[in-house]
Amino acid sequence: MNQPASAYFLEERHDPNETHTLSVLVQNEPGVLARVIGLFSGRGYNIDSLTVSETESHKHLSRITIVTTGTPTVIEQIKHQLDRMIPVYRVVDMTITGRSIERELAMVKVRGRGDSRVEALRLADAFRARVIDATTESFVFEITGNSSKISQFIDLMRPLGLVEVARTGVAAIGRGPEGM
Amino acid sequence: MTDKSNDPNQMTGAAMIVRALIDHGVQHIFGYPGGAVLPIYDEIFQQSDVEHILVRHEQGAGHAAEGYARSTGKPGVVLVTSGPGATNMVTPLTDALMDSIPLVCITGQVPTHLIGNDAFQECDTVGITRPCTKHNWLVRDVNDLAKVLHEAFYVATTGRPGPVVVDVPKDVQFALGTYHPPRKSDVHVSYTPRVKGDAAQIRKAVALLAAAKRPVIYSGGGVINSGPEASKLLRELVDVTGFPITSTLMGLGAYPATGKNWLGMLGMHGTYEANMTMHGCDVMLCVGARFDDRITGRTDAFSPGSKKIHIDIDPSSINKNIHVDVPIIGDAGNVLGDLLQVFKAEAKKPDIKAWWQEIAKWRARNSLAYKKSNDVILPQYAIQKLFEATRGHDTYITTEVGQHQMWAAQFFGFDEPHRWMTSGGLGTMGYGLPAALGVQVAHPDSLVIDIAGDASVQMTMQEMSTAVQFELPIKIFILNNQYMGMVRQWQQLLHGNRLSHSYSEALPDFVKLADAFGCVGIQAIKPSDLDGALKEMIKVKRPVLFDCRVAALENCFPMIPSGKAHNEMLLPAEATDEATAAAFAGGKALV
Incomplete structure (x- = not known):
């Protein structure tokens, strides 16, 4: 001992x-x-x-x-x-x-011009993130999915001018007709 | 608008509180007035159904209510003011939560419009007491008050009992509203404690018990909490099965200490035979206990070869510290009744003669032995003498916390439940004196003794004044060794005998102190003093402070040393300096 x-x-x-x-x-x-x-x-x-x-x-x-x-x-x-x-x-x-589905929502603000701005928009499209605010030098994307998908998207945005992120945390619900 | 002035259920919040106490059969409450509860005290003044016991410090009210609850099975009720009144209740609430004692504590609060304003004597009572209550409420509307009070009593006393707090702002106490008597819909539909055990699990348990070769029953405070019927059923189960039985500190008295199957208490300072039986058993039936760390010793070496059955009303007690094979969720008495019925119908008393022979060998080690002296009173001897002197009396024992508490558990035999009030889970020094007050209030003609230590008793000594005011003839039997004995013992065993701050240099003269309080002081210095002094203590019908001077450096044995298992106990006869040093080798540690 x-x-x-x-x-x-x-x-x-x-x-x-x-x-x-x-x-x-x-x-x-x-x-x-x-x-x-x-x-x-x-x-x-x-x-x-x-x-x-x-x-x-x-x-x-x-x-x-x-x-x-x-x-x-x-x-x-x-x-x-x-x-x-x-x-x-x-x-x-x-x-x-x-048998449950888990989803999280995030709002991701990215600031940039030129190529990186175009690249951010293209990636957002691939991740099915929506643009919910835009200026000539920024976007706010809304993205929904499981947590790892959102983390991956945020990682990709980082070199493209990531400013900040707001995440809701996970909501989960069971599949099929029954309630909890 | 209808005229409500003639409705007898129209009343102020303060009146509702007193009315609810009456409706719940409350005869005594313990408390201390203050600004935020004055309307309630005004109502108390104008009635005679509920008697109020005025303590000297709110902590005393809490422990007194605990003693009252433990000795009667009824909830203890406390009334204190906001701010410091509420914060002084935190220790007894935590104590009651750890030991599953039903308490209903009503606290005053500053008026609702001042909440959050840092008002005079304001504190966040529900925030502070949230982790130390089973549930708590802040009542902002007088029309919610009746429902909340009724629910508070229900939650405190059902399922695993525990303390609850109802925080009532002063404006709610003044406001008029509608009262209603207790009804079922007062309780959260989400609160449904399970009482009856699962029949299939009970059958599995009986099969294990019937096939046991080396069984043991390990019972705890849950049997006491379940009520006297549970203790009766436990005794019957021991008779029907012929099994050996041990108990936790909290469970003493459920099975009589004079019973032939009794092994004594188990755990850190339990008997050798109890711990060895636990270690070597093949089937363990745990009833209303929770495998706490003072019981198990080293968990990975705890009773390694046994199948474990665990009866508990709280699902979170199952598999918390020790994995069990057959969990049964339910009330101890209810499950014991069902289990007995199945056992009697389907099983025979197993032949465990060989097991009893083995146990007899462990018993023969005489693990509670100590060296007697003619010159100085040994603390163990004092408790034995106290036990002898109280035989034939209707006796209730409370304790403080430390060596004296363990010696009381080892040497005072309890034959009935609800006779032993001690702070087991939280280990609250200062518990015993006010707890004795509460017991005496509930049992005015009984002999109520607080077995105390000189250090613990000074933590709530002021309550002697309460005892005098309310003519409560409690006996405070102080084993005075001038040390915090258990701290000193651990410093000796674990910290190189560096006795850091465990010696009380300036003890009061307890006999003079008794005189100052207006109670009786008695002193015993030599063993030959004890018989006469004890006789006098029991005879006098007034509160007594008994200063029993005992050997200063006596240690409490047997003991399971540091992180060891049940079969590695240190026995008193073997506790030489070298053996002790070896058992505790490894250096110092926190706690």
């Missing part, structure tokens, strides 16, 4: 990490998002992406989509910890159900 003399067991575990997308249906009431975020920071869980909005206003329901990374045991804990919060209706692990 190399651990220092402590009454706690200090050895770290080295299980491989996994990334999961969780959909959480909650009562939309004051503080509910703070509860969810506080759970993640308080227990040392990761948030890679967080998207939240009211989805059914007459029932006061909001849907939170969280992308998180951790060992399988930690992911299991996160789901249980979320599920036992009073305003949480359901927690669905979209990664385990495997």
Whole structure:
């Protein structure tokens, strides 16, 4: 045993990490998002992406989509910890159900003239990004897709005069006729 | 507009609060007044159904309510003001969350139009208490107040019990609104704790238990929380199966310490036989416990050869620290009832004679042995004497945190649930004295003793004044070794005996202090003093501070050392300086 003399067991575990997308249906009431975020920071869980909005206003329901990374045991804990919060209706692990669609929206501002401006427009077309604002020396593109597609597009824009990016984070929904 | 002046359900927010307490059967609340709760205190003044116990510090109110809740199974209720009143409640709320104690805490808040304004005695109460409550609410509209109060009681007491906070701004307390008695629709539809265990899982568990050769039952606070019926069922299960049983600190009393299958407490300072039985078992039935780090020792060497069954009402307790084979989500009592029924119908008492013979060998090591002395009182001896002296009395024990707490758990035998109140999860020094107040309020004719340490007891000593005011004859039995004993023990074992700030140079004279408070001071210095002094303490019907001078440098054994497993315990007889040094080799570490 190399651990220092402590009454706690200090050895770290080295299980491989996994990334999961969780959909959480909650009562939309004051503080509910703070509860969810506080759970993640308080227990040392990761948030890679967080998207939240009211989805059914007459029932006061909001849907939170969280992308998180951790060992399988930690992911299991996160789901249980979320599920036992009073305003949480359901927690669905979209990664385990495997039949989900994930999308993210980004707005990408690129500044440039001449060839690089033409090149940016051509790439945007290839990525099916739309121009939603233009000046003689800039574009704002709107692009939708999974996160890796958006990251790839941003990487391509960088040498062409990337100014800034706004991303919404991931929203996810299951395929087929059933709701969550 | 209809005239509402004759509607008996029309009332102010402050009146609603008192009315809701009455509707939930609350007889006692613990609290401290202040600007933001004056309307509620005005209502309390004008009625006699709910008795208010005035503490000396809000933390005392919280722990008193915890003691009240643990000893009765009913929720403890606290009323404090905004700002410092609320922040002083953070420790008891966290304590109650860790130990699953139902508390309903009502806090005053500055008027709604001043919230966020840094007003006098304002703090973000719901923000501060969010991580240390099961749930909390800020009520901005008086017409939501009844619903929220009813839901608060429901959430605190159902599922895995826990503390809740209802924050009520002062203008809401003054405002008129409509009250309604508790009804089902008051509760979030998203809150549905599971009580009944899955039948198929219970069958799997019975099959494992019936085929066990080396079984053990490991029970915890969940059995106590489930109510007296759960403890009865646990005892019946032990009788029907003939299995050995151990318990966590929180679960003491669910199975009687005088029972023949009792192994003693398990874990870091548990008995050798309990930990060895856990280590060597082939089937483990965990009921209402959570495999916490004081219990498991080194997790990768925890009970390596066993199939584990885990009954817990909280799904997040399953597989958190230790992987289990048969999880059963449900209330301990409910699941035990179903499990017993299936076991009795389908299984026979397994033959585990060989296992009991092995356990007998571990028992023979006598892991709680200590060297007696005629000159100085050994702390273990003091607890044994206290236990003997209280036999035949209707006794409740609370503790502070440290060596005395572990010795109390080891040497005071509990035969009934709800008799043992201790801060297990959070380890709150200063818990025991106010907790004893709460227990005494609930059981005015019983003998309520706080087994204390000289350091812990000074953290909430001011509550002796509450005991005197409300004629609560609590006995504070201080094992006075002039050290923070557990800190000193760890410094000796882990940090080269450099006793950094673990010695109290200027202890008060506890006998004179008792006198100053208007209670009774008793002192015992020699072992021969103890019998007479204890007799006097029990006889006197007033609050007592008992200064029991004990050996200063005694260590608490047995002990699972640093990151070791259950089968690597250090026993008192073997704890020579060299053996101790070897067991703790490796240098120093945080905590």
